[in-house]
Amino acid sequence: MLFALGFSLVPFLMVIAPAPLPSVAAVIQADVLIGAGHEGRPQSCPQFPQHKCNLGTPGERELTPVVADEATRILRAYGVTVARVPADFPGHYAVDAAAFIHFDGTEPVCRSGASIGYHRPEDKPAADAWHTLYAKYFPFRFQPDNFTLNLSQYYGFRQVTARDSALVIEFGELSCPAQRAWLAPRAKWDGALLAHFLSARIGKGKVPDPGPFRR
Numbered sequence: 001m002l003f004a005l006g007f008s009l010v011p012f013l014m015v016i017a018p019a020p021l022p023s024v025a026a027v028i029q030a031d032v033l034i035g036a037g038h039e040g041r042p043q044s045c046p047q048f049p050q051h052k053c054n055l056g057t058p059g060e061r062e063l064t065p066v067v068a069d070e071a072t073r074i075l076r077a078y079g080v081t082v083a084r085v086p087a088d089f090p091g092h093y094a095v096d097a098a099a100f101i102h103f104d105g106t107e108p109v110c111r112s113g114a115s116i117g118y119h120r121p122e123d124k125p126a127a128d129a130w131h132t133l134y135a136k137y138f139p140f141r142f143q144p145d146n147f148t149l150n151l152s153q154y155y156g157f158r159q160v161t162a163r164d165s166a167l168v169i170e171f172g173e174l175s176c177p178a179q180r181a182w183l184a185p186r187a188k189w190d191g192a193l194l195a196h197f198l199s200a201r202i203g204k205g206k207v208p209d210p211g212p213f214r215r
């Protein structure tokens with residue numbers, strides 16, 4: 001009888017004393033956060049009705065994860081911890097640097113190029129450093145920083161506290177055939193350049209500059 005009672009109590013106790021759930025307010029720490037623009041949409045949109053369900057310019061959703069995954073792979077190989085997130089994600093992140101990866105699309109085409117978005121004045125030195133680095137390689141125009149509200153008011157900035165910088169990086173205009181032809185084979189190379197940039201910004205990992213793209 002005692003045995004029977006003992007066994008029957010076990011499932012009962014498990015029901016009334018569940019394991020504590022992680023707090024929704026928990027802050028997740030990493031050296032770097034890398035977000036792939038539009039990745040996971042439209043499937044993730046219903047869970048985040050406060051976000052505009054922007055699917056990006058044609059081809060963008062395929063390219064941003066390639067850049068993000070390559071940057072993440074390289075940074076981790078150099079001992080940098082990376083929070084790799086899709087377009088819509090829960091929680092708040094405390095990092096040294098955050099980069100949200102995008103490509104632009106315009107109508108009429110070929111009126112845009114590469115660009116950088118940030119919300120805080122203290123992010124400007126990082127934006128300038130990325131502009132200087134990417135302009136060594138990117139043979140098309142740069143738009144002014146924060147040339148659209150989607151850049152300066154990017155929704156992802158609200159979910160990250162970044163010691164050095166939080167940037168939206170648009171690598172170029174995919175809707176422009178000449179830029180697209182340059183960008184398409186360089187997605188992994190973009191990731192390698194971004195890994196180098198982020199490593200240099202946070203002073204960790206010493207990821208080398210990949211140098212000019214080679215097929």
Ligand SMILES: [Zn+2]
Binds near residue numbers: 038
């Ligand atoms: Zn985008």
